[in-house]
Amino acid sequence: MILSMQHVPVILIALPIIFGSLTILFRSKSTLQKTLNIAVFSFLLALSIALLLHVWYNGILVYEVGEWGKYGILLVADLLGAGMVVLSSLISLMAMIYATDYMDRKALDSTFFPLFNLMVAGLNGIFLTGDIFNLFVFFEVLVLSSCGLIVLTGRGDHTKMADKLEAIFKYLVLNMVSIILMLVSIASLYATVGTLNMADIAVKVGYLADAGELPWHIHVIAMTFIVVFGYKAAMFPLHFWLADVHPSAPAPIHAMLSGMVIKVGIYGILRVHYLIFSESMFMLQPILIILSLVTIAVGATSAIGQYDLKRLLAYSSVSQIGYVLLGVGMGTAYALTAAIVYLVNHAIAKSMLFLTTGETLYHAGTKDMRKMGGYAGSAPFLCIIFLIGSMSIAGLPPAGGFFAKLLIFDAGLSAQFYIPIAIALIFAIFTLFYLFRTWLTIFWGEVKYCDPTEACNIRNPTTSIKVALSLLAGVVIFIGVYPEPLIALSSVIAGQLLDPQPYITAVLERSVR
Amino acid sequence: MTTLIAKTVSKVCVPIIILFSISLLLAGHDNPGGGFIGGVMFASAISLFYVVFGVDHIESIYKNHWDKWFAVGLLLATITGIGIMLLGYNFLRSAYVSATFPLIGEISIISTIFFDIGVYLVVIGGILHIFKEMGEDK
Numbered sequence: 001m002i003l004s005m006q007h008v009p010v011i012l013i014a015l016p017i018i019f020g021s022l023t024i025l026f027r028s029k030s031t032l033q034k035t036l037n038i039a040v041f042s043f044l045l046a047l048s049i050a051l052l053l054h055v056w057y058n059g060i061l062v063y064e065v066g067e068w069g070k071y072g073i074l075l076v077a078d079l080l081g082a083g084m085v086v087l088s089s090l091i092s093l094m095a096m097i098y099a100t101d102y103m104d105r106k107a108l109d110s111t112f113f114p115l116f117n118l119m120v121a122g123l124n125g126i127f128l129t130g131d132i133f134n135l136f137v138f139f140e141v142l143v144l145s146s147c148g149l150i151v152l153t154g155r156g157d158h159t160k161m162a163d164k165l166e167a168i169f170k171y172l173v174l175n176m177v178s179i180i181l182m183l184v185s186i187a188s189l190y191a192t193v194g195t196l197n198m199a200d201i202a203v204k205v206g207y208l209a210d211a212g213e214l215p216w217h218i219h220v221i222a223m224t225f226i227v228v229f230g231y232k233a234a235m236f237p238l239h240f241w242l243a244d245v246h247p248s249a250p251a252p253i254h255a256m257l258s259g260m261v262i263k264v265g266i267y268g269i270l271r272v273h274y275l276i277f278s279e280s281m282f283m284l285q286p287i288l289i290i291l292s293l294v295t296i297a298v299g300a301t302s303a304i305g306q307y308d309l310k311r312l313l314a315y316s317s318v319s320q321i322g323y324v325l326l327g328v329g330m331g332t333a334y335a336l337t338a339a340i341v342y343l344v345n346h347a348i349a350k351s352m353l354f355l356t357t358g359e360t361l362y363h364a365g366t367k368d369m370r371k372m373g374g375y376a377g378s379a380p381f382l383c384i385i386f387l388i389g390s391m392s393i394a395g396l397p398p399a400g401g402f403f404a405k406l407l408i409f410d411a412g413l414s415a416q417f418y419i420p421i422a423i424a425l426i427f428a429i430f431t432l433f434y435l436f437r438t439w440l441t442i443f444w445g446e447v448k449y450c451d452p453t454e455a456c457n458i459r460n461p462t463t464s465i466k467v468a469l470s471l472l473a474g475v476v477i478f479i480g481v482y483p484e485p486l487i488a489l490s491s492v493i494a495g496q497l498l499d500p501q502p503y504i505t506a507v508l509e510r511s512v513r
Numbered sequence: 514m515t516t517l518i519a520k521t522v523s524k525v526c527v528p529i530i531i532l533f534s535i536s537l538l539l540a541g542h543d544n545p546g547g548g549f550i551g552g553v554m555f556a557s558a559i560s561l562f563y564v565v566f567g568v569d570h571i572e573s574i575y576k577n578h579w580d581k582w583f584a585v586g587l588l589l590a591t592i593t594g595i596g597i598m599l600l601g602y603n604f605l606r607s608a609y610v611s612a613t614f615p616l617i618g619e620i621s622i623i624s625t626i627f628f629d630i631g632v633y634l635v636v637i638g639g640i641l642h643i644f645k646e647m648g649e650d651k
Binding site: 007010014017018020021022024025063064065066067114 | 580581583584585586587588591592594595598602603604605606607
């Protein structure tokens with residue numbers, strides 16, 4: 001009945017919303033809420049894994065909200081969507097476990113839990129919806145709830161409230177601009193083909209293209225969608241906001257933003273462009289490749305000059321997103337596989353790195369790297385986790401990043417993109433340099449005094465923070481040691497992206513009431 | 514804004530606006546109207562009170578946590594969707610019953626009305642919570 005597999009897509013969206021409203025009603029009981037929230041997020045992770053397995057064995061799952069027949073709103077769980085939901089549920093569960101000890105009591109008692117639940121509902125909605133207007137609606141849910149989360153404070157958070165408010169203002173205004181652009185693009189698309197269902201749009205655009213009557217503005221719409229999603233994904237020249245906004249957030253939210261929320265842009269390009277605008281991709285792919293290379297270069301070079309640990313990692317995110325976009329831009333089946341593997345690995349490793357960073361900053365009492373040093377003795381656990389994260393992002397075995405980078409470069413070489421791969425390779429060395437320089441500065445060398453003096457030794461990670469970090473580190477190492485399941489899943493997803501016929505068939509040829 | 518004229522007029526107007534907003538809410542599922550527009554109207558009526566009498570004065574008479582309204586509304590709207598799933602249908606599918614009452618006549622009740630009431634409460638709670646937090650100026 002209610003828990004039959006058919007209903008799982010909607011439960012993944014509705015359960016966080018229900019729970020979010022319950023947490024408003026019982027907001028002062030934060031001890032109870034911590035337990036309940038961790039239970040709910042674990043349940044969501046279990047459900048999402050069950051959904052992925054169901055989709056893997058039984059094909060695409062289409063869910064009609066409200067049973068409105070032909071005109072209704074659909075939720076579609078295909079392998080890409082269900083896989084992204086598993087990823088976001090994993091990271092949000094870990095961020096939640098971490099946040100229960102990290103966030104201030106005041107934040108936990110006020111808006112943290114409701115907004116976090118709404119943010120997860122927004123993420124799940126984006127990944128599961130089959131309707132382009134609902135994509136827009138869930139983007140709004142995501143943006144508004146993450147705005148409220150950035151302003152909260154945690155214990156390792158040395159950002160001033162004025163800086164946070166400035167960051168939120170930037171985030172909100174620029175997101176509104178991009179979201180209005182998205183609305184305009186959706187409206188133009190609707191005016192052209194008269195439907196909002198993504199599979200239906202794809203079929204109709206396909207008919208127009210077959211008849212040789214594809215209107216020129218379809219290409220323009222495709223480009224505005226690239227701007228919208230490129231903005232979300234912090235693609236050059238739309239990356240400037242990220243290094244101001246993300247470091248102002250407390251560590252668990254920073255991990256969610258950099259781990260999942262910027263991946264939403266990549267998901268959008270994979271979903272919308274490869275499904276609907278496959279006719280325009282010949283034009284967009286070179287643009288994506290060039291912009292992704294500039295993104296890689298700008299992110300990596302900006303990261304080298306930073307002394308603020310969180311800003312450094314934020315610029316590193318910009319650079320790493322460039323690699324994913326490079327894979328997306330190259331557009332062969334192999335390159336898409338590589339891009340998806342890279343995306344998964346970056347999401348897990350980067351969110352782990354950000355969670356570690358929050359705890360490291362708490363340990364140090366400052367966010368300036370020049371004032372840190374020699375913490376390997378006082379915080380050995382953080383030292384190891386930071387090393388694993390850095391190795392994964394830099395692409396060293398046995399961490400997961402090794403296979404991600406290997407696949408990207410191999411895919412580029414087999415598709416004969418020699419020059420882009422050469423440039424990407426150079427900046428991969430930059431990544432290695434700045435991450436290991438950071439690690440050496442913080443954890444090795446002369447022991448520097450903390451601020452206030454000698455308080456370091458009592459500021460150590462609690463058990464739940466250690467559990468969250470160890471689990472994420474375990475996943476990163478697991479991907480690095482045994483990547484075959486992930487690569488197999490990604491290559492099936494890449495095949496489905498390049499040939500969306502099963503998706504279209506599943507959506508359009510369902511039985512309507 | 515605390516003139517005698519404003520106070521007197523708002524005391525007369527606000528009940529009428531609230532009644533009209535409820536009528537818009539109940540008309541919502543098959544006529545122009547709906548939870549959102551009704552909620553905005555209710556919120557504007559209450560904010561008229563806040564502006565005319567001042568937040569502190571209203572608080573001293575009746576203290577209200579508008580965020581609770583938001584939570585209850587969201588809960589009601591989602592539970593309407595989940596509830597129908599217990600009967601084996603899909604999320605948010607609507608059902609309706611017609612019943613004949615003495616003196617009133619035939620009334621059809623659509624389950625969508627609960628969703629609309631949820632939206633109504635969410636809008637009221639959201640707008641007035643923001644309005645009050647901004648107005649308190651702390």
